[in-house]
Amino acid sequence: MWALKRLFQKPGLLFLFTFIGIALFVGWFYYLVNTATKLPFTPYELSITSGNNLKSISNRLTSDHLIPNAWSFILLSKVLGYESSIKAGEYVLVEDTSPRQLLEYLVKGDAKQNEIRFIEGWTFLQLRKVLDEHPAIRHDTLNLSEQEILQLIGASELKAEGLFFPDTYFFLTDSSDISILKRAYRTMQNHLKAAWSSRKESLPLESEYEGLILASIIEKETGKESDRGIIAGVLVNRLHLGMKLQVDPAVIYGIGHKFDGNLRKQDLLSDQEYNTYTRSGLPPSPIAMPGLASIQAAFNPAETDALYFVAKGNGESHFSTKLKDHNRAVHEYQKR
Template sequence: MRTLKRLLYLAIAGILLFTGWIAYRVNNPVQFPSLPYEFSIKPGSSLKSVANQLADEGVLPDAWSFILLSRLMGLASSLKAGDYEITGSTSPLQLLKRITKGDITQSEIRFIEGWTFSQLRQTLDQHPSVRHDTIDLRNGEIMKLIGANETAAEGLFFPDTYFFARGSSDAAILKRAYRAMQNHLDDAWAARAVNLPLKDPYQALILASIVEKETGRESDRSMVAGVFLNRLRLSMMLQTDPTVIYGLGDKFDGNLRKKDLLADQEYNTYTRRGLPPTPIAMPSLASIQAVLNPAKTDALYFVAKGNGESHFSTNLEEHNRAVSKYQKR
């Protein structure tokens, strides 16, 4: 009987010691080769392969205790693939919780208002964390791939910072940016002022892209929009340099000449009335809202003062004086 009790006591003591040792191992911070420490879990990876990977890299003291911990907690089949970054002291238990929650490292990419779609694509193509599925596709093919109704891509992607898991498809990021623009444009169109000379949201987007390129200071944005809308109402030519520059494409060398303003092409608003056929850049939400809720003004002209602001005029005579004052001095 005494022998049985001793064996029982020894078994209990052994269990307590083993439990305490396990608790120490799983809660004691591991020694990373360096901080920040990055590692990846590939899709379909097993618990054993991940534990061996971390042990081989010197993160875990051994693989088996990590495997045991995972099974005891019922998390052996809950590993989430992705890229992880450890920046501070972390125990095996914390590490296990992180890779089973999918607390992955996110990459980011920023699309800037005023960019053309060509600039946007170049940024995507050069991003090291993006999977480049569209790199060999034409613009129209990209639009079809992301489910867009439009064939021309210009201006249809919302300028913002987008966060994504490393290895995400560039098509998925473009689809998010496209949907964001559609949502913002629809909301702004629903709240638009009355009697605007615009037929649909796409025309608003075109004009917003022009306002984006023409505005040097935030405070002038709604006034610039008001000038262009007044011109549209009167069937006046918009006569805006950024559309001509966009139409010239690679031919533009940084110097807009008189011959460029006289040479007819579909984006030359000095030779053609109305809006150009597509946007010329990605407009900001502020430019969209300015176009759909412009300042109430009789101005038909504006000229840059040289300090970021614009001078607005209601007639050509006043405008010519302003041009002499601010641009010919």
């Protein structure tokens, strides 16, 4: 304490120590941002969208061990005047790079982009067909089984159906289909976690995966956007009461390639694991890729007393609370 008092009494010494401290920090900072960091894997692919800010990008790079820490990358961006200059795009790194080189690469924005779109309601077979036919993609999964693909992307699920979020994905030419599937899988997991954390109380779901199954049914049953939440409410009401879901898309999914476009009474009576007319509860897996609206509806369904619904034929659904009313609606809209 006495030495500090003596130091502050001598402005020349205080200035000297301050100058030395600043010089040491500048030297250390210069070394930090200009020292190449080993890539976590090669090639390293980074997707930046227009909604990503400097902080989120820095945190992502830090979590992937591409930069030492987020604050130094943010400080470097501010010092160089690049705070708002990072451009959206799909970037690929094939060799070790320093934080400064990386920042200049992202600011230059010279990434060449291709895109592929996964549509809500698609099955995994449909998704895989589009992947396999895209000319700009490296087809590393072409001869792999579904289980081998799940292992490569780090998925713990036993079936690939419904695990990939439907969206438009941008990538560089010759990017691996594995990397695209990883991103789509990770995006779906993030949406499920967010929906699960804000789910409605007393929801009859044991896990995020069960919510995904329910969301996939909602996706296939919804013809009009305004009906989505009520359809979710009807299905949740049925689960609460232990009623069979009795949803045609699940039965059709279980029939598989044998389905000829005509769902017959015999199909509804023939028991199989996706027949929600003969079995109670949810089917064993999703039946398609649900979009965000269906995921949100599954975890936060609309309040309704309805237990039945039937398609009107114009995209809308008619909802009923009592079976006799539902039977009348079926006769009116489907049998006439």
